[in-house]
Structure formats: C-alpha cells, structure tokens
Amino acid sequence: MNIIVCIKQVPAKDAPLAIAGNWIKEADIGFEMNEPDSYALEEALRLKEKHGGEVVVLSMGPERVKQTIKEALAKGADRGIHITDDAFAQLDPLNSVKALAAAIGKEKHDLVLTGLQSDDHGFGQTGVLLAALLKLPHATIIMQIEVLDGKMKLKRELEAGWFQHIECPLPAVLSIQSGINKVRYATLKGIMAAKKKEIAAITRESLGVTIEPTQKIEKIYVPTKTKKTEFLTGTPKEAAAKLVEKLKFEARVI
Amino acid sequence: MKILVVTEQRQGKWNNASFETLVAAQQIAGAASGTISAVVIGKGVPALAEEVASKNVAEVLLVEHDLLENYTSDGYCVALKQVVEQAKPDLVLFPHTYQVRDFAPELAASLGKGMIGDCVGFRGEEGKLVFVRQMFQGKTAADVVFTGAAPWFASFQSGAFRADLLQAHSSGKAPVNAVKVELKPEQIRTKPLELFKETKSAVDLTQASLIVAIGRGIKAPENIPQAEALAKAIGGEIAASRPICDEGWLPMERQIGSSGQTVAPKLYLALGISGAIQHVVGMKGARTIVAINKDQNAPIFEIADYGIVGDIFEIMPALTEELQKTKG
Secondary structure, eight states: OEEEEEOOEEEOTTOOOOEETTEEOOTTOOEEEOHHHHHHHHHHHHHHHHHOOEEEEEEEESTTHHHHHHHHHHHTOSEEEEEEOTTGGGSOHHHHHHHHHHHHHTSOOSEEEEESOOSSSOOOOHHHHHHHHHTOOEEEEEEEEEEETTEEEEEEEOSTTEEEEEEEESSEEEEEOTTSSOOOOOOHHHHHHHTTSOEEEEETGGGTOOOOOSEEEEEEEOOOOSSOOEEOOSSHHHHHHHHHHIIIIISOOO | OEEEEEOOEETTEEOTHHHHHHHHHHHHHHHTTOEEEEEEEESSOHHHHHHHHTBSOSEEEEEEOGGGSSOOHHHHHHHHHHHHHHHOOSEEEEEOOHHHHHHHHHHHHHTTOOEEEEEEEEEEETTEEEEEEEEGGGTEEEEEEEOSSSOEEEEEOTTSSOGGGOOBOTTSOOOEEEEOOOOOGGGOOSEEEEEEEOSOOSOOGGGOSEEEEEOGGGOSGGGHHHHHHHHHHHTOEEEEOHHHHHTTSSOGGGBBSTTSBOOOOSEEEEESOOOOHHHHTTTTTOSEEEEEESOTTOGGGGTOSEEEESOHHHHHHHHHHHHHHHHO
C-alpha cells in the first residue's frame, strides 16, 4: 500500500506571535510539525506495518520545512517530497492544494492522508480539496481505518458524541482526526536512518501550477475582547482568596 | 446580492447552527441589500422547508432525491452544484459543521471557487464584504476577502450568531420551490453505514453546574489529581480540552468542545487551557468563566470573567485550600 501523508510545518505551540501585516514575524520563533498531521503520519506508519508498502511525506513551504520532513523520516516514513515555496503562507487553500495535488499526481498512491486542520491557518480544507482535484473519494474526521479487499471501513466522528461507519473504495483521501492513535517518538536509530533517506525538492513552478487566488487575508490582529476580564493579582494564595471571594459574593456561583 | 443559505438536517432533525447562519444571512442581506434563498436538502423534508419558509427569506429551495436520504459528500456535491448553477447566487453560506467541512470546499472547487471557512463575523466595507475568522488557534483574528468573481462560499462557526435573532417572515410565508436535481447511484462512491454512539457515558457533563476543566498546561497525567482535588473542593466535575483526552489522560466522555460535549454550567474554571476555538464553542455559554493560565495573551482570557495569570501548579493547591476553608 503506497501512502502519501501531507504534513505542514507551523509555528511552535508556545511561540510568541508578533503580527506583521497579514502574517507573523517568522524570525526568532520555533516551528514544528502541525500536531493534527502527526496523527495522520502515525496512522500511515501503522497501515504500512500491517499491509506493507511505502510511506511518503509531502510538505510545502520555505527551507525550514525540511526539518519537519526529517522528523517524519526519523519516525519511519520512507522518503520525503518538499515543494519549495516561500509564498506558501500567503496562498489560499485551493491554490496550495493545487500544488500538493500536482505532486501527488506524479506518485503512486493508494491512500492520501492529511491531518484535520492546521494550527496556524486552520482552514481544514486540504483533504477535501485534494480529493476534489485528484478526483478521488474522500472521508474526513476519521477515527479508525480497516482495510479489506481493496476497500476501507472507516469510523467517522460526527458532532456531539455521534459516530458513523462508512465504506470507502481505494484509492482515496482521508482527513484524520486527532486522537485516532498514540503518536510515536523518533528513536535514535530512526534519526540515524533518516540521514540516508531521500528528500526530493521540487519547485511549485516546475509542477506547472498556475495560481489564481480566490481569497486574500488582508490583515491579522489581536481579537477584540467580548468580555471584560477582571484580573486577580498577588501571590498564588492572595489571588486564590480573591477569586473565592468573587465567586461567592459577586458571581454567586459557589 | 443574492444569498443562498444551505441548511443542515440529519434524519429530519435540524442542526441548529442552520438558524444561526440564516441570522448571519439576514444581517448581510440587511447591510448589502440582498435577498435570501434557503436550501433544505434531503428526502422527505418538506415539513422542514415549510418551517424555514416562515422565516424572513425570499424563498425556500427544496432539494429532494432518494439518494439524498443519507448524507454523502458525493451526493451533496453533485446535487448542490446543480442548485448553485440554477439559482446563480452571489454568496453561498453554510453553518461550519462537521458535515459542511466534509463537502463544502469540494462543492466550491467543483465550480472553480474557494471557500472562506469557519468565520466568526463579517463587515460591509466600501461595497465589499470582509469576513472575520480566527487563526493560530484563536490567538489572532484575520480579515479575509474574496478575490475574483462570484459565487463566493463561506461558512460561519457555531455560536457566532444568535439563532434567537432570526426574523420571521413579514407577511406569513415565503414560497417553497422544488429544485429538481439529477443524481445517479454510481456517482456516490462512499457508502454510509450505521450511526452510533460509543458506550453510554457514565457522566453527563451537560447537567453539571460547576466544572473544573484542564488543558495542556497540566503537562502530565501525574498532575491530574491536583485538579481533581480542586474539583472536589468546589463540588464540581472534572473535564478537559481535547488534547488531554487524545492522550488518554482522561476518558473521551470528559471532553468539552466541538467534538465533545457542549456545556453551560454556572461556573467553568479553565486551568491551563489556551482557548482554541474548538474548545471555546463547547463552553462559552457558561454563566461565569474563570481562566488560570501562565500566558496572559491566551485567547481563553477573551471570554473569561475572572482571570489569574500565573502557574496553575501554584494556584491549584492555594485555591483548593481556600475553598476548603470556606466550606469547612
């Protein structure tokens, strides 16, 4: 089974964000693998362990993205593809996915996996759009994959605690829900092995993708508060005492 | 401006976010002198169409087909593409539900268009519509505009508009017009099977009046007893944001947020929870919200009534002690 996993590199969770126009200042902050994508990668590695085949990780972005691809290789992916693109952060979902779909089109693929959404833009459209452009069936928010006789039985999460089983033929594109599995750490052996693995760099231009923006982020900013928060200060003990006082006599909830 | 609102039902029951999106459409129509066509899609749903027709809309488009009885992304994309092509709207709006996430971007792409998903608001500015959505897990807001020709596709986050503001139809009822769509079984590539809930949860957080919820800030499962002690001292239930349940530190039934439970307790005490959108939609209805977090810029403080910026490992025991004192 040949599996392609799309992974995105995003600012580290605790990175202090400094806004610059319609993006953030990238200097001085750390980047990491988008957490939802790490679950997709883990699921791909588990499917490979069960059914054989190859796991290819695909990512797009500037040079720094290579580090995240290396991390995926250290965890056990077989090779990486890096679409080198400095303007990735400015692209809308449809145009980003055009490039990803073009790269996937050149590879053998039985299954394409993505995380549910990215922790930066949070569009959550990559999987569905890949399916549309690759003309493959898809399913999203997947909590379980069983492969049998060329098709899959999937467990899809719905809202408010509901689930649904669906049957989906192969090849297909799936968006994986976080929490589907327990993500592995890279071992030292894996890190050493990753050094010999291939990362193919290709430019967006060489994929013959033309960009036709459908939307534009004009600016980003710190959201306006909807509530006035009363901050309680002092030592932990003082703040705790003030809070109990407030909850008891002002909010009257305890 | 002609606005198409795609409502959502499952097995004849509304997803209430549909009405919030209708409110958003009414407000956009008011700001941009528009008309609203509401789409009701499924099989055997004329009664739902009649219900929407009593709201302030220009018409209801009833899209019925045997193959639309159960939701499939293929069925909805094929059918709604025909509806959009016939109705020729400028703007197509959806509630940002799990179902919409599953098909709407593909529907837009099938017409060569993009979609601005998960919006929390809009502004009319110099003749153009600006959509506001969150980025970086709620740490920033973003103004997004469409470029290129209509139709434009957008979805609104659950809770972004108040369903109780929905205006009734001024003269009784809007017309319900049936839209005929062509759909063949072979166009539907996936097969939906049964809907189910996991084993019935032992705890119903929706009934809890006091909730102590933990997030990533709890750092390790060994620290959870500290939060449980606090919950006990206050007489409340323990709950968590998704990452904690993903890690298996607390059972999934204790998860608050879009994929877990939606609660509206008297008091919601958020410990080390940053306040990502997916969590906030599940608890912002709480009467009083307290947030304790080391990051003073954490988005959870945007909705908190009381906040303490500090180390939860120092504040949790202090708070537990204070509570025991008042109760004792």
